[in-house]
Amino acid sequence: MSGYASGIVAILCINLIFAYAVFITAAAGQLNLGAAGFQAVGAYAAASFSNLGWTPGWATIPAAMAVSGLTGFLLAFPVLRTKGVYMVLATFAFGEVVSGILLQTSLFGGAMGMVVPDYLPLSSLVAGAVFATLLVFFLMATRFGLALRAIHDDDLVATVMGVNVRAMQVAVFTIGGALAGLSGALYAHHFSFVEAQYFNSTLSIFVLLFVLIGGTQTAWGPLAGSLFFTLVPETLRIGGSWRFVIFGAAIVLMMVVRPEGMITRTLVARFRRRPAAVKPVAITVGEPHVR
Amino acid sequence: MTNATAIGAPMKSITTKALVVVVIAAVFALAIALGGRVIAQQIVSGLMLGAIYLTVAVAFTLTIGVLNFLNFTIPSLFMLTGMIAWGLREKGLLGFAGGWAWLVALIAGVVVATAASLVVERFTFRYLKTRHGDATEHAIPLVSSLGFLLIFEHLVILTLGSESQRFSVPFKADIHLFGLVIGAPQLVSLGCALLVVAALTFVLKHTRMGRALRTIAENPEIASLLGVEVTRVVPVLFLLTGLLCGLAAALFTVNYGDVSPFMGDHVGSKAIAAMVLGGIGSIWGAILGGLVVGLTETLSIHFFGGDSVEMIIWGLLLIVIIVRPRGLFGAVAVGKGKL
Numbered sequence: 001m002s003g004y005a006s007g008i009v010a011i012l013c014i015n016l017i018f019a020y021a022v023f024i025t026a027a028a029g030q031l032n033l034g035a036a037g038f039q040a041v042g043a044y045a046a047a048s049f050s051n052l053g054w055t056p057g058w059a060t061i062p063a064a065m066a067v068s069g070l071t072g073f074l075l076a077f078p079v080l081r082t083k084g085v086y087m088v089l090a091t092f093a094f095g096e097v098v099s100g101i102l103l104q105t106s107l108f109g110g111a112m113g114m115v116v117p118d119y120l121p122l123s124s125l126v127a128g129a130v131f132a133t134l135l136v137f138f139l140m141a142t143r144f145g146l147a148l149r150a151i152h153d154d155d156l157v158a159t160v161m162g163v164n165v166r167a168m169q170v171a172v173f174t175i176g177g178a179l180a181g182l183s184g185a186l187y188a189h190h191f192s193f194v195e196a197q198y199f200n201s202t203l204s205i206f207v208l209l210f211v212l213i214g215g216t217q218t219a220w221g222p223l224a225g226s227l228f229f230t231l232v233p234e235t236l237r238i239g240g241s242w243r244f245v246i247f248g249a250a251i252v253l254m255m256v257v258r259p260e261g262m263i264t265r266t267l268v269a270r271f272r273r274r275p276a277a278v279k280p281v282a283i284t285v286g287e288p289h290v291r
Numbered sequence: 292m293t294n295a296t297a298i299g300a301p302m303k304s305i306t307t308k309a310l311v312v313v314v315i316a317a318v319f320a321l322a323i324a325l326g327g328r329v330i331a332q333q334i335v336s337g338l339m340l341g342a343i344y345l346t347v348a349v350a351f352t353l354t355i356g357v358l359n360f361l362n363f364t365i366p367s368l369f370m371l372t373g374m375i376a377w378g379l380r381e382k383g384l385l386g387f388a389g390g391w392a393w394l395v396a397l398i399a400g401v402v403v404a405t406a407a408s409l410v411v412e413r414f415t416f417r418y419l420k421t422r423h424g425d426a427t428e429h430a431i432p433l434v435s436s437l438g439f440l441l442i443f444e445h446l447v448i449l450t451l452g453s454e455s456q457r458f459s460v461p462f463k464a465d466i467h468l469f470g471l472v473i474g475a476p477q478l479v480s481l482g483c484a485l486l487v488v489a490a491l492t493f494v495l496k497h498t499r500m501g502r503a504l505r506t507i508a509e510n511p512e513i514a515s516l517l518g519v520e521v522t523r524v525v526p527v528l529f530l531l532t533g534l535l536c537g538l539a540a541a542l543f544t545v546n547y548g549d550v551s552p553f554m555g556d557h558v559g560s561k562a563i564a565a566m567v568l569g570g571i572g573s574i575w576g577a578i579l580g581g582l583v584v585g586l587t588e589t590l591s592i593h594f595f596g597g598d599s600v601e602m603i604i605w606g607l608l609l610i611v612i613i614v615r616p617r618g619l620f621g622a623v624a625v626g627k628g629k630l
Contacts, residue, residue: 027591031430032313069530078612078613079612081613081616082612082613085355085361086567086612086616088430088614089360089361089567089608089612090431090609090612090616092563093564093605093608093609093612096602096605097606097609098600098606099601100599100603100606103598103602104598104599104602111598165353166467177324205437209434241448242442242445244445245441245445246440246443247441248437248439248440248441249438249442250438251434251435251437251438251441252414252438252439252442254438255414255415255431255435255438256414256435259431272575
């Protein structure tokens with residue numbers, strides 16, 4: 001594989017894991033506009049552990065996931081007191097605070113960034129991406145995933161149906177934090193360098209766009225979103241700013257034509273050639289309903 | 292949703308709010324007493340910067356209060372005004388205006404920003420009125436506005452370049468008062484901003500259009516049942532957004548003399564902070580928040596250096612959101628509904 005192609009695959013893998021981190025909270029109706037903050041926590045944790053000389057090199061990755069997952073867990077409690085636009089803004093503020101702290105702390109190299117000694121090859125990035133994808137697909141197929149869908153559609157009804165909404169939301173924040181940390185740690189090890197300026201609000205906005213344009217209803221959404229937005233600009237080979245203009249126009253049109261995202265539940269159901277999950281059944285009053 | 296209680300309505304429990312204002316004023320008075328002239332000068336610059344922030348914050352708070360829509364095009368409208376004004380002068384299209392070219396350029400910038408805002412209205416609201424009934428639907432106009440942010444910013448970069456440019460005005464009048472240097476344009480801008488916002492509050496409170504806007508804030512469906520033409524009132528909101536951003540950008544350009552395609556990002560994020568601090572949906576909250584953020588910025592630069600600003604302001608904001616999510620002046624229900 002040429003250097004160019006492997007570079008794209010690396011970015012695609014990191015974007016995909018990152019998109020799943022944002023997706024898992026969005027699947028429960030929580031928009032995270034500070035995802036870059038979690039990614040930064042993971043990247044800097046991995047970089048610090050690596051600089052401390054941990055062996056083997058990959059041991060920093062679960063540790064970084066634990067740190068960023070814990071950050072997500074701890075942040076969930078105050079942030080979940082807010083809803084809707086406030087929630088979006090609270091996570092946005094979190095992202096800004098993290099990058100501010102990293103820029104200020106000389107232990108983390110400040111604006112100079114940090115060099116990461118241990119290099120991880122492309123294959124480990126691919127493994128990470130496959131792991132994240134399978135994990136989220138698995139989660140969305142369990143009762144847990146069903147509960148997330150219920151909260152996504154209507155949290156009040158979900159509560160009435162016996163879903164512990166708060167516990168679920170804390171759980172998705174923790175999982176989302178850990179996955180974002182995974183993407184950050186892999187980024188740090190593959191590119192051998194981290195700097196706080198990379199994990200800015202633009203990155204958070206872009207990853208949220210990947211997820212929302214891909215679709216938040218099924219686990220296929222982030223996959224479609226990150227594939228589309230990583231590969232299409234590369235294949236079009238349009239230079240500089242025009243790329244962003246076209247990207248912006250695509251987003252605007254997408255929201256007009258298909259605001260639920262590219263991949264929806266009905267689309268997935270159609271491809272599976274199975275009846276949709278909920279099918280209206282005629283029930284006649286007075287006699288038992290027989291299948 | 293009871294957003295309307297916040298939009299333009301008289302402040303309830305005046306005493307607690309007065310207390311908040313008095314406490315904040317006292318803190319700064321103490322700072323002046325301890326720090327003398329240097330601090331007083333910082334506070335004057337902070338208030339001037341705050342005037343810019345509060346104007347943009349009012350634009351944010353209006354769209355959130357009425358439509359529950361976090362309008363991310365606001366920074367790009369701000370930037371459009373400055374860059375269009377600079378571009379028109381640079382390309383020599385304003386030779387006819389002579390010494391007043393700077394003013395004509397700025398007015399043209401405001402017009403373009405307002406027109407752009409109306410285009411945004413088409414695609415974020417007019418064509419998107421269907422509700423899809425899930426929890427992330429409030430993100431749909433938000434995502435759309437992020438799309439417009441990209442379009443505007445990069446169209447400007449393509450046509451006018453990505454460098455920071457100088458926008459000079461033919462006058463420089465500083466007023467010296469009690470040994471403080473106060474820029475005349477800055478003073479005018481503070482007055483202008485407060486005047487516009489006061490006029491806006493009056494319009495929201497006492498006119499037919501204002502009542503229509505407040506009704507939509509309460510409930511768009513019931514508003515249209517009651518005979519409010521939502522499709523005619525909502526554009527007015529976007530018109531106001533464009534005008535407020537344009538005004539803020541014009542004042543910013545005259546004060547600081549710099550324009551760049553990224554000038555809106557910094558001001559926009561500070562205005563968001565100001566809005567949340569004051570309480571989403573509250574105009575007076577946005578005003579107070581804007582001034583507090585402006586003051587915090589200049590004072591934290593003075594005491595802790597330039598790099599600390601973002602962290603201090605966003606940290607302050609994170610604490611406010613967590614401790615008191617409705618901000619200093621906000622109504623309880625705002626931003627919590629689904630719309």
